[in-house]
Amino acid sequence: MHAPPAPRGPAPFRHDVVLHSSPEELAAVAVPFLRAGLEAGDAAVITTRDSSAAVLRDALGDDDRVHVLPRHEVYAARTPAAITAYRRLVERETGGGPGRLRVVGETDFGPTPREWLEWQRYEAVLNEAMRSSPTWGLCAYDVGRLPEELIDCGLRTHTHLVTAEGRRPNPGFTEPADYLRALPVPEEPLEATEALLRVDDARDFAGLRHAVGAQLAQLDGPRDAMEDLHLAIDEMAANAVRHGGPPVRLRLWASADRVVCTISDGGVGMDDPFAGYGPAHGEDLSHGGMGLWLARQLCDHVDVVDGRDGLTVRLTTRLH
Template identity: 70%
Template structure:
C-alpha cells in the first residue's frame, strides 16, 4: 500500500507502529522524532523506561526532546490522560512549536479488565484529539502484547507505519463503531446478594446516607471510597434528571473492589464518546460533567444500553 502524503500539521495524526524488537522500534521512532525537530516541531517520548532509554541514547540525549514518564499519561484514568495530552500540546504550541510529535507506548495494564479502559481510549482519541496539531506514533511490541491488543491497535489507528512511511490502515474502523463492538465485561459480584438495594431512587439525602453507611463499613482506602461515593451521587442524580423511572441502585463489595450499578427506565443513550470530556466543552457552567467526573473517579465505568433503559456500572478497588 502506498504511503500517504503529508497532512496539515493542524490536525491529529494517529499512527500505529508494530515492532518486534528494540532495534525495529529505534529504526522507526528516531527518524520520526528527528524529522520533527528539524521542522520546528516538538519531539516527545512517553514510553516505558526501557524504550525511553534506547530512544534517548539513539538521539544522543538531545535536550530538545521532551521526556514524560509513561505513568503520567497512561496509568491515570482515561479522561485525565486526554487532558494531560491536550495540555502538553497547548504548552508546546505556546512555546513556539508548530506541531507536537509523540512516541508513546500505551500501558494497558495487566488484566483484560484493565485493558478495556485503554482499548476504549485508543478509539476515543481519534475524536477527542482530532483538532490538535499532534502526531502520535503509538508503538506496539508484538512480542509482548496480547493478540487482542494488537488487534485493537489495528482497528483504532487510521494510519500504520511502514518502511516507506505512513500509510492508510485498511483495518481501521469507525471509532464509534469500535466502541459499540466492545463487550460489556461480566461482573461476578452481581450474581451475589447486594449490600445495598434501592428500587426507586427519589430522595437523594437519604440515598447519600445509605451509601455512605455501607462504604464506611468496608474498611477500604478512604479516598478511593470517597471518590466512589461522589461518582454514585453524580450518576444517581443523572439517572433521575435524564432517565425515566424507576431509578434503581445496587451496591456490592468483594475482597478487592466495590461495584455499584445504577439503572433507569428511560430511552437509553447511544453516545459512545460520552464521559470522555465535559458534555459542553470548556463551558463547565452548563453542566454535563457527571459521567466525565465518574470516569475520573472510578477504575472502571461501563455504560450499558440494553434496550430497557440505561445502566451505569461503577467499579473501584478497595485498596
C-alpha cells in the same frame, strides 16, 4: 439520544501505529519520524518504556529539543485524566503556536484484561478527543510482549501503519464510535450475588445518599476511595433523574477486593460512546454535564450499558 456530530473538515490530529519486536526495530521507524519533525520545527516527545526510550535517545544523539517523559505523566491512572494530560502536554510543548507536537508513545495497558479494556477505549476515544489538536502520535506496539487482543486494538484504532518502508493507510482501522460500541461489557460476578443495598424505585435521594454512605462506611477500603465512589454514585443517580426516566434503581455489592454499584433508569438511553471522556460542554464547566466525566475519574472502571429498558451505569472501585 444525542444528535450525530456535525461534519468536520480535515483533522490535524494524526494517529499512527508502529508494530515492533525490539527497541531497535522501533528506533528504525521512530527516529526518522522525530528527526523529520524537528527539521519542520515541530516539538518532540518520547514517552515509552525505559528500554525503548534509552535506545531512541541514544540514536537521536541527546538532542535537547527531544523531551523524554515517564509514561505515568502522560498515561495517567484513569483514561479521562490521561486525555487531559495529553491536551496539556500539547499546549505546553507547542505554546499554543502554529507548530505541531510529535509524540512517540507506548500506552500502558496495565496487567489485567479488565484494565486493558479501559485503555482499548482510550485508544479509540483519542481520535475524537484530539481531533482538532496539532498532534502527530506514533504509538508503539510491541508484538513480542503484548497479547494478540491488544495488537488487534492497535490495528483497529490507528488510521495509518508506519514501517521502515514508509507510512500507509491502515486497512484495519475502524471508525472509533463503531469500535467502542463493539467492545464487550465485562461480566461482573458480584451481580449474581445478594446486594448489600437494593433500591427499586428511588424517590428520596437524600435518603438514598445516606443509605449508600452507611454501607460504604462499613467496608474495609481507603477512605478517599470510598468518598470518591460515593460522589460518583451521587452524580450518576442525579443523572438518572435528570436525563433518564423512572424508575431509578440502585444495587450495591462488595467483595474482599472491590465495590460495585449499578444505577439504572427507565429512560430512552444514550447512544454516545464518547460520553464521559471530557466535560459535555468543553471547557465551560458552568453548563454542567460533568457527571459521567467525574465518575470516570473517580472510579477504577465505569461501564455504560444502553439497554431496552433504559440506561445502566456500573461503577467499580478497588478496595486494595
